[in-house]
Amino acid sequence: MSPKLSACWVALGPLLCSWALALQGGMLFPQESPSRELKALDGLWRFRADFSDNRLQGFEQQWYRQPLRESGPTLDMPVPSSFNDITQEARLRNFIGWVWYEREAILPQRWTQDPEMRVVLRINSAHYYAVVVSQGLLCPGHKLR
Incomplete structure (x- = not known):
């Protein structure tokens, strides 16, 4: 994986995980x-x-x-x-x-x-x-x- 693509996943990974939790009925921290x-x-x-x-x-x-x-x-x-x-x-x-x-x-x-x-x-x-x-x-x- 290229360094640019790797850095993109490091930045976007937590955001995507938060969205996934919210879509599954989880609640983001208010x-x-x-x-x-x-x-x-x-x-x-x-x-x-x-x-x-x-x-x-x-x-x-x-x-x-x-x-x-x-x-x-x-x-x-x-x-x-x-x-x-x-x-x-x-x-x-x-x-x-x-x-x-x-x-x-x-x-x-x-x-x-x-x-x-x-x-x-x-x-x-x-x-x-x-x-x-x-x-x-x-x-x-x-x-x-």
Whole structure:
């Protein structure tokens, strides 16, 4: 391959990959604009790993139905981060299984007043599988997409 053609692929490759993801239903990283308002949820979140034998205690006891701290001890966990690298606790460092994060957020008033307002939750670094539960965040009739 010629150097000019190679340089063209280096420049166009990421752009074409982004387009391919968008066409497959993926979402490009949103940018703040006059018509798009962003709210970052970075910071400290309440966190707990499900250390039960079957790793399903959180689902069985429905930890998502009440504040996480009411169903047992939690840690303050920075987001974004890798929970395996934050503490010095060996069983968390080597943990594989369900973990629970919880964060309360105040949404801009205009997001909750208009049921036609489209609100999209973008999770940047959930690996493998994620379940998202929303409680009391939206006005009646409003759907989180």
